[in-house]
Amino acid sequence: MSKKSFTGVLNTMLGEVQEPDTPKKKKRSRGTTSTSKTEKATQEARESKRKETRATFIVQENLLEQLKDLAYWNRVTIKDVLNTFLQEGINKRIQEEGQIKPRPKDNQG
Secondary structure, three states, X not given: OOOOOOHHHHHHHHOOXXXXXXXXXXXXXXXXXXXXXXXXXXXXXXHHHHOOOOOOOOOOHHHHHHXXXXXXXXXXXXXXXXXXXXXXXXXXXXXHHOOOOOOOHHHOO
């Protein structure tokens, strides 16, 4: 059984004038370059997600507010600001004290 369209009947009952069907416009293709860029960006996002982990920390409220403000005004995510700060801090520590010694295998966690 085919689907029936009742829009014409409803429009007539509601007093709306039924206009003749207009032909639909064809959608323009974006081309292959934007598709490949999108696929590449999606793959890069997936790869970066594999290298990330969720962590929960307790921070001072004023520091969190400043972190959010920096992210807002720089138009980046809080995660990006925090990652930048962590990387800069670790790099500074490495320059001052040398390579960071890893934890013993039985104590990691």
